Amino acid sequence: MSVFTFGETAIALRGSGPLRLGGSMGVSIAGAESNVAIGLARLGHEVSWAGAVGYDEAGELVLRTLRAEGVDVSAASRDCGAATGLALFEPRLPEPTRVHDYRAGSAGSRITACAVAEAFSAARPKVLHLTAITPALSRTARSAACLALQLAAEQSTMACLDVNYRSQLWSSQEAAEVMREWAPKADVLIASDDELALCLPEGPDDTELRAKELLALGVGEVVVKLGAAGATAHSAQGRLHRPARAVRAVDAAGAGDAFAAGYLSALLDGAATAARLERATATWAFAATSPGHWEGAPTRAELALLGAGMR
Secondary structure, three states: OOEEEOOOOEEEEEEOOOHHHOOOEEEEEEOHHHHHHHHHHHOOOOEEEOOEEEOOHHHHHHHHHHHHOOOEOOOOEEEOOOOOOEEEEEEOOOOOEEEEEEOOOOOHHHOOHHHHHHHHHHHOOOEEEEEOOHHHHOHHHHHHHHHHHHHHHHOOOEEEEEOOOOOOOOOHHHHHHHHHHHHHHOOEEEEEHHHHHHHOOOOOOOHHHHHHHHHHHOOOEEEEEOHHHOEEEEEOOEEEEEOOOOOOOOOOOOHHHHHHHHHHHHHHOOOOHHHHHHHHHHHHHHHHOOOOOOOOOOOHHHHHHHOOOOO
């Protein structure tokens, strides 16, 4: 298996306006890790998602959607004692969209370290992809993610950590406590410029200096998302920047996950840093120009539409 990932994927209900006014809602699924999994699968990579869902119709939709997108869900678990999570998305302006989460005690938050260890061993992946969302869900989910990082180190599996901080799930102090322990274990660390502070003790408010500090701590690559300004990769070989693609953004939800999928895809293909950033900014643009969390993720053939053909 090329990539192994896990985390909570919830049912996503998206309205066209204020929830208090009622109306119809579109039904889909949403989860940072499964968004990345779908993005990688569309680019031709073998991906295993080992999250947990409830024994309910919502869980069936999650698994059915991922299977349909070519993601291996054979290691996913079902929890008969908890429901699949729910997220309501309320567009108020083109940006931002308000999110209302209903997933306390959900099946996804109750994933166990034992289940993850078994799934990881079966997958024998080249890359482990984690986000800082999973450890925010519960103690058991945090333990599962910690064990996955440990197994990756023991088995020489590349670890990719996308900070993906969600303030509605935990405080910045809690997130910093975990990220400062995890970040040095990452071969690839992906973060927005303001998220880098969570990965380091107090220091200068300078993105480049923070990236250098993380490299000194042992991070292999620090990839910084800069929104409309593009993205910059920092490594022992130096600093490389690529601008964002000039597109008309429709929905930013899932765009960061698409960026991670593009970067990892090029990394798996053995591409150099410049090509990784080119593919990542292209997949980012595709996602931002389509509504939904993963629906706009491109296929390999579609990358050429933005001049980012596979190299």
